[in-house]
Amino acid sequence: QVQLVESGGGLVQPGGALRLSCLVSGLDLFSINAMGWYRQAPGKQREPVASTTISGGTAYGDSVKGRFTISRDNAKKTVYLQMNSLKPEDTAVYYCKALYGPYAYWGQGTQVTVSS
Secondary structure: OOEEEEEOOEEEOOOOOEEEEEEEEOOOHHHOOEEEEEEEOOOOOOEEEEEEEOOOOEEEOOOOOOOEEEEEEOOOOEEEEEEOOOOHHHOEEEEEEEEEOOEEEEOOOEEEEEOO
16 A cells, blocks of 8 residues: 655744655655655645656756755655745645656645744
């Protein structure tokens, strides 16, 4: 059974940092085509934040470029999202996604709230 479990969310002040983790079970990271982070704020559509491919390429949404970094540890079967210089508009539920062939798997999400 494939499972993605996010962790690391929480409440942080503007300008602060958080690191999200996505632990993958049931799949080998080496066999996953791409891993990504998405977010959904209240009343808004889910949007892509960052992604990394099996070849090591990365991509970022315009609003997070230069502030967020996606990385992966294949041995730990974990994908990370380092978020720096957080802004109130980064407040959302953050989801991890894995693409494995024609299949897409999602985690349950972790809440990130940026507020003073």
